[in-house]
Amino acid sequence: MGCNVDATHRPTILVTNDDGIDAPGLRSLVSVLVSTNRYEVLVCAPDSEKSAVSHSITWRHAVSVKQVDIDGATAFAVSGTPADCTSLGISRALFPSTPDLVISGINMGSNCGYHIVYSGTVAGAREAFFNGLPSLSLSYQWSRGASNIHDFTLAAEACLPIVYAILAELKNKTYPTKCFLNIDLPTNIANHKGYKLTKQGKSGFEMGWRQVTSDAQGGRMLSTMTMETNSSTSTEMDVSTISQECLLFKREVRRAHIEDGDTDFHSLQEGYITVTPLGALSHADIDCQAYFNEWLPGVTRLSSASAL
Incomplete structure (x- = not known):
């Protein structure tokens, strides 16, 4: 097309x-x-x-x-x-x-x-x-x-x-x-x-997880991960409807990696x-291409040796 x-x-x-x-x-x-x-x-x-x-x-x-x-x-x-x-x-x-x-x-x-x-x-x-x-x-x-x-x-x-x-x-x-x-x-x-x-760099956030009791806890992430927002509104989940076995986790930003x-x-x-x-x-x-160019031919040999 x-x-x-x-x-x-x-x-x-x-x-x-x-x-x-x-x-x-x-x-x-x-x-x-x-x-x-x-x-x-x-x-x-x-x-x-x-x-x-x-x-x-x-x-x-x-x-x-x-x-x-x-x-x-x-x-x-x-x-x-x-x-x-x-x-x-x-x-x-x-x-x-x-x-x-x-x-x-x-x-x-x-x-x-x-x-x-x-x-x-x-x-x-x-x-x-x-x-x-x-x-x-x-x-x-x-x-x-x-x-x-x-x-x-x-x-x-x-x-x-x-x-x-x-x-x-x-x-x-x-x-x-x-x-x-x-x-x-x-x-x-x-x-x-x-x-x-x-050129596209390698900047980004190191993300983690935190256990919460509702979807609203910790705020709501809008748009892309680099957006800031004035809005703090989010929908509160009815915790009473969540079973004892159900756990809630939300992502959180721990640190940024900037080039x-x-x-x-x-x-x-x-x-x-x-x-x-x-x-x-x-x-x-x-450098990864070069490494695996040398590594791949030996895969079969190493597998055969480990089976002995």
């Missing part, structure tokens, strides 16, 4: 996300795209928050789809995952044509380093890449006390030159097909330092809009 942007074609952009179709990041992105009057904008996004679901898909059951009113766009809310939404949105089963570009976001919280593996936002773009379509995942580094809803509009506007450039390259048939782009926007988006090409250098998270912290090309798979480091 591919796309064809020509001189007379009004490009079609499909927008999805993992925060849900009502999330301010998605609504701001759609509003900015519509305001340019350059694109046909389609939306196919989860009907509720589906953060940190990675690239999971709905397989055994049907998904439900409901049309939603978003000014200037044709929009549907879907009961599935971000990957489901992209897959459905590009399939021609829901919309009459295949989009020229898929954008997933804008996520409330950054998606850098190892968090990319967990991210439903990145999965929404990756699913398009799997199907031969150019795509972007967009995430804004929301910070409690420093960020506000208007920052999503600024973030969307800051990404417009990238959208323009990609569509121009598609028109000229010069855009690369072997990657998709993961873009993170800094907290102080109004004063960002410009675009910076980066220096030309990596995505480090550059984001410095105030850059990071642009990170990603592929479908994560490849092992070269």
